[in-house]
Amino acid sequence: MTPSPARPPSTAADGGRTPWGALRRHRPFLLLCGEQAASSVGRQITALALAMLAVTRLDAGPFGASALLALTYLPGAVLSPLAGVLADRARLRTLTVTLTSLQVVVVASVPLAEALGSLALPHLYVVAALSGALTWTLSVALQAALPRVVGPEQLLTGNSALTGARTTGMIGGPALGGVLVGLVGASSALLAGGAAYAVEAALLFALPASLNRPAEPAGRRGPRLAALREGLAVVRAEPVLRRQVLAGAGFNLGSGAADALFVVYANRELALPAWQLGIVYAAFSVATVAGVLLAGRFATSVELYRATRICAVVAALAIFLVPAASLGLAFPALLAYQLVFGIAATVWAISMTTTQQLIAPHHLQGRVAGFAQAALLTTVPVGALSAGALAAWLGNVPVLTGAAAAALLAASCFWLPPHRTGTAVRPPAP
Template sequence: MGSSSATEPSPPPESGPPAPAPPDRGSVPLRRHRPLLLLVIEQLTSSVGPQVTALALPLLAIAHLNAGPLGASTLMAMTYLPGVVLSPLIGVAVDRTRLRRLLVTTTWVQVPVIGSVTFAAASDGLTWPHLLAAAAVSGTLNSTQSVALQSCLPRVVPSEQLLPANTSLAGARTIGLIGGPALGGILIGIIDPAPALLVECAAYVIGGGLFLALPMALNRSVNDADANPKSRIDALREGLAVIRRETLLRRQALAAAGLNLGGGAGSGLFILYADRELGLPNWQLGAVYAAYAVGMGTGVLVATAATRALGMARAIQVCALGAGAALFLIPAASLGLAFPVLVLYELLFGLMATVWSIAMVTGRQLITPPHLLGRVNSFLQAVLTATLPVGAFAGGWLASRVGIVPVLIGAAAVALAGASSLWFPRDLLADVERAAEKS
């Protein structure tokens, strides 16, 4: 990936079919923007359910199938692996199909998938193939919905409002991520894990109804104007060509890979490190995780103002670098004052990573042609999804040989190196700045 590609000309306007006119665009304030409000409520609802399931599925595997470490790890991997493998096809499907119908279908199909686990466990008929298949199908549907949502937003929100709109969706997801585990713990403590899964089923029923209320115009494909539809292979090549051409997208993938490899290694070792190396009591460990939620919430609150003050290009660069540098605070905690140092890490990382993610997604939506957005989103999502478990596995393997602290230092260095790629060459983000100025 040479830096010279930053100077390549942009594709001519006729290189792709024009996107249909988005519904409800204009000067409507976001607080009264009906499609965005529907998406925000859906994200708030749907982000709670999977957090309950994240606790319930492993507990079901332990209680009903006597799962050990390998079984629990395999179950987690099956929620991610199919989405990564199928991501190119998911991107093509999102670009070619009717978005509203796709969102409704992928959401409502989750109900029988997750519900079948509840009924199988209740009748003592739960098996490993059933549980793994449910995890794989549910994970694939989640990946498809995530890509479709990122492609949907630019079609219902004007480009000049994409940044605050993405911030609103991130805020809704953050609330779910904070409240979901607590709700899951309470429910599972009161009832069996199997009935607790019905909470997610209810969330999917509500979410599908909210998607169904989105404008009908989303069912008009952006590729309707293409008289000679391409084969799937040609469609994949077209999506990859955008990533090769746009330096920002390539460097986004590189930065995300570095941050997730380093972050995955750090996350995989974090509890073991805090317990065995630092001797943190449970209440301090809980407070450390709470600090991350505070950092995320603060990031949501300041993302729009900070990105506009710094400029989108500079916000992407600064926040990615800050998130990577914050990882060095994890091994630094072994030098003393472990509790306040780890609290500071969680606050800084939660803040920087949240602002970076919002600015990065907005920049991607601004510079990617609408008819290719699904493919670009799916490729980059695959990078983000795949590198986390790879980092966690590599970190655990290395820590068993050289110790936890050296691996944590190396993980932070990998994350910082990935984030640093956004700074070279200096005009790397000129494309996104031009797109932001046009909006």
């Protein structure tokens, strides 16, 4: 099945008002925004606390820290296609509430294990893997939910607003996580992460009951294998999606390697204090706000696919600032990296997600999102584990430089000699 490239109408469905003007009074969409903010706080605190526990409390080296990151992404790479089938066929509201409630239990197991005196590195690995499986399954489900909540002419604005809501949590999340780690310890800080997930579950429970109607009616369902093939056929048949997925997967190989070494590199080689590390992470969130504000106008003016091409290269070039921090002025260099990378990566992500949602058929939104997410996540643990192993042999700076080069090479795939990439997907003017 070959879907025709989507061209949403140029007029808003709310009688001439702007898409954002309608979304501000759209209760289900506002609940999704609140969920994104709460989820972001929970993820930021959890990621920072787990990494600090592994490095400072349990003496994990570069490979150990890389394995922790890899286990966060690996379940998404394996399970995302199946999560797509589940999202298309399940009661979405019930599914999202269940996934988020399980996150509370998984995260809370760490402070419980410490209280019992049984906390060990394998426990953190299990928590990272389970939390990753829940996070990425929820991500697919929410990507499938948005086109059922807003109209096609509101998708670009909706994705920008949801990214902005995530950023609201990301700005305070790392700083809050750093403060909590300093005051009560990394393990106890995870209790705040669990509380954020509980708020997220309550917001999802308030979504309309209409989301519990499966996108794919029971009468037209075939075997799961055939359902997976149907979703894969959309990605393979549409050149725009295919090139986005291939370039994004290669980019994530390099950026995943850099992310895996970032905490160990900043903590041990650059001797960055915890408060500076928290500010560096928060700088990415501030940059994301700028990316959210730029995404709609930029993607509208240059068209979505071209916005992806430009921002991919800029984001890859920014990664070179990480190894450059070892030459001096480490704190400003890492701040600049997070700011430039944050803006470019945000516009890229919003453009790519909107393109995908515009192209995918209604009853296949989950499967298309699942296959795209699986491809993008598969290379992250590969890059993370490779970086950990190579850094123990070559050192952090050479591996970080190679990671940046790999990301740039992948992003450059967008600029290979012209070929047919389908009709340009252009959103309506804001």
